[in-house]
Amino acid sequence: MQEQYRTVAREGVHEIEINKSRFLCALAPAATEEEAQAFIARVRKEHPTARHHCFAYVLGADGSVQKASDDGEPGGTAGVPMLQMLLRREVRYAVAVVTRYFGGVKLGAGGLIRAYGGAVGEALDTLGTVTRQRFRLATVTVDHQRAGKLENELRATGRAVREVTYGSGVRMEIGLPEADVESFRAWLADTTAGTAGFELGGEAYEDA
Template structure:
């Protein structure tokens, strides 16, 4: 299972002028449709005086959802080229809203497609991108003498640093986020340890 994906490294706002029209590209990091729709409403409200607020988003790490809108521009001239810019960079968890303030010169169908695609591409380039891994969360309870063994297991599957934390009480509780590629083997090991009473228990966590 390939658990790797890319999303924007940062949120940006960039401006592009095409034949006196101003195109403002807002690149936002959104990890679900609800968040994307809220950001669209916010940007559209902020730029309510603009002629158009066209957009496209792609969200999800395993199952991807894609939507776009021309917001009154001729069909296929705005939302689709914006989505095309997202797909060319193989991004997910991204929303791009391109706001247009009309400059008085009509661009035509081809001109609009090129202008919206260019604005979106420049915004995405300015945002950069980072490669991440989809993960499953776990919580494990264990006696103190099992801590190093559990940590060694997690270290072998890229689950250290920010992806792991420990709480110490009567028992040790480890919370971690394991790459999906490793989840099956990790769960099998946890279950074996539980059955042999080497750990107190484990569960998937949100």
């Protein structure tokens, strides 16, 4: 798995106008093709009178799933430049839809390529991106007496505390970079005098 990837910081829309044509670029994070397609369908529904809804998306931390559509524009002038902009910016798990309201002036192939790619680039600049880091999930179990102090120390050392559950003992779900697992195990044993339980789980990505 990739150690980290960059994605869209939030869902949003950015508009540019070129020769009286309006280009509205809607961007959103998307975890799956189903999510990406649902977002594309939603944008189409929001702009039923627009002539074109071109899209591109990149899924997988390694960019393994890619798709682009010109939606009626001349071949290669819309979806591909949009996709290329996402890849050039190293954006993953994201979908872009550019809705065009034709203004009556033809832009030509070069103009369309610049417009569609540029709309995505400007939208990324406006909405921003975030880097997500791969973490190993782990569960720490400790008695109630030590729990408060341990949680404070975890947060103070920058550990990602995801969830705390109180029962007969206290369970803390945390995220650890893979390289830190063994050093954390030693730190935990030292900090709690060997009284804490430690169990490794699966993997996830979180904001770095």
